[in-house]
Amino acid sequence: MTHVDEDLGVVAAHFTPALLEWFHRHGRKHLPWQRELTPYRVWVSEIMLQQTQVATVIPYYERFMARFPDVGALAAASMDEVLHLWTGLGYYARGRNLHRAAQRVVAEYGGDFPDTLEGMQSLPGIGRSTAGAILAISRSQRHPILDGNVKRVLTRYFGISGFPGEATVERKLWTFADACTPAHDVGSYTQAIMDLGATICVRSRPLCSACPVSTHCVARRNGLQSVLPTRRVRKERPQRETFAVLVIRDDGAVLLEKRPAAGLWGGLWAFPQFDDRTRASQWLSERFGDVPEAMAEIYEHGFTHFDLQIHPVVARIGGVPARISEGDVHQWYDATQPSKIGLTKPVVDLIKRLVTAEPARQHSLL
Numbered sequence: 008m009t010h011v012d013e014d015l016g017v018v019a020a021h022f023t024p025a026l027l028e029w030f031h032r033h034g035r036k037h038l039p040w041q042r043e044l045t046p047y048r049v050w051v052s053e054i055m056l057q058q059t060q061v062a063t064v065i066p067y068y069e070r071f072m073a074r075f076p077d078v079g080a081l082a083a084a085s086m087d088e089v090l091h092l093w094t095g096l097g098y099y100a101r102g103r104n105l106h107r108a109a110q111r112v113v114a115e116y117g118g119d120f121p122d123t124l125e126g127m128q129s130l131p132g133i134g135r136s137t138a139g140a141i142l143a144i145s146r147s148q149r150h151p152i153l154d155g156n157v158k159r160v161l162t163r164y165f166g167i168s169g170f171p172g173e174a175t176v177e178r179k180l181w182t183f184a185d186a187c188t189p190a191h192d193v194g195s196y197t198q199a200i201m202d203l204g205a206t207i208c209v210r211s212r213p214l215c216s217a218c219p220v221s222t223h224c225v226a227r228r229n230g231l232q233s234v235l236p237t238r239r240v241r242k243e244r245p246q247r248e249t250f251a252v253l254v255i256r257d258d259g260a261v262l263l264e265k266r267p268a269a270g271l272w273g274g275l276w277a278f279p280q281f282d283d284r285t286r287a288s289q290w291l292s293e294r295f296g297d298v299p300e301a302m303a304e305i306y307e308h309g310f311t312h313f314d315l316q317i318h319p320v321v322a323r324i325g326g327v328p329a330r331i332s333e334g335d336v337h338q339w340y341d342a343t344q345p346s347k348i349g350l351t352k353p354v355v356d357l358i359k360r361l362v363t364a365e366p367a368r369q370h371s372l373l
């Protein structure tokens with residue numbers, strides 16, 4: 008053992024017991040997914056909690072579990088229904104991967120989740136940290152985890168600088184995460200460190216005075232809470248734009264088109280989209296003849312790697328035109344009696360803003 012390993016062992020020896028004691032006294036233990044710690048329930052919660060806060064996840068999780076109480080029910084569902092229950096949570100690749108992984112668990116593992124890290128990681132959407140968390144919480148297997156919350160806690164506690172997404176920094180963090188992970192009570196520890204990052208060691212203004220590991224925390228001792236974890240050097244985010252056509256029938260139904268399975272918003276239902284206004288107008292007149300169209304207020308949507316400006320082109324029509332046949336690709340969507348399909352967030356927001364808003368407001372926007 009090197010000096011560094013020894014030092015790390017000593018510091019971790021303070022960290023882990025203090026964290027566990029705090030969790031047993033104050034940690035959250037009544038969240039919906041903590042009621043029954045099966046691999047299926049823990050897996051769904053871990054995926055939903057990626058990039059999403061607990062309070063937002065709870066109602067989605069409850070609805071999801073009511074409809075898909077086990078992996079077999081999820082595997083047997085249609086992708087449309089899964090994405091329907093995901094609508095509004097964002098990062099839809101998570102929902103698609105969840106569905107694919109459920110089908111693999113049923114087809115290849117007879118409905119039982121694999122019980123090794125490698126087996127778990129071979130499923131779509133499950134990386135090393137998520138696999139470790141599921142096995143630690145549901146099967147009490149000792150595996151370190153390293154999600155965003157854990158990275159924040161460890162970089163601050165041990166005073167580790169450098170952007171945590173960089174390979175060398177990440178490798179180092181895995182070593183620290185491993186040194187802190189106990190052999191016993193690993194399920195509680197795993198929930199405890201995620202909980203600490205989510206409720207006490209939060210991104211801005213961490214609550215150090217309430218923190219169970221503050222005594223030996225390097226960031227607190229040196230006033231480095233606001234500079235750790237080190238931020239990524241930001242490049243300018245690319246901007247893109249698109250023209251979304253909202254064809255609204257006089258009964259309020261709006262035309263939606265299914266996105267191709269691969270790519271942006273894969274498998275979700277959205278408005279027909281075009282790269283420029285001319286093509287959008289052409290498409291409209293080819294299908295609906297000479298209908299008046301109007302531009303509504305731009306809608307901005309941020310993706311991980313770029314920002315998208317959506318220009319809504321609104322056309323209100325009378326009856327159902329012959330040139331649109333409903334089926335796998337198009338459907339008339341009635342927001343007052345919604346069908347079970349997955350919608351993109353801009354679609355949900357724009358329907359609220361331009362279709363179901365009161366008439367006076369609609370006119371002011373057109």
Ligand code: SF4
Binds near residue numbers: 164220
């Ligand atoms: Fe985070 Fe403060 Fe606790 Fe250090 S003392 S781990 S900075 S909350």
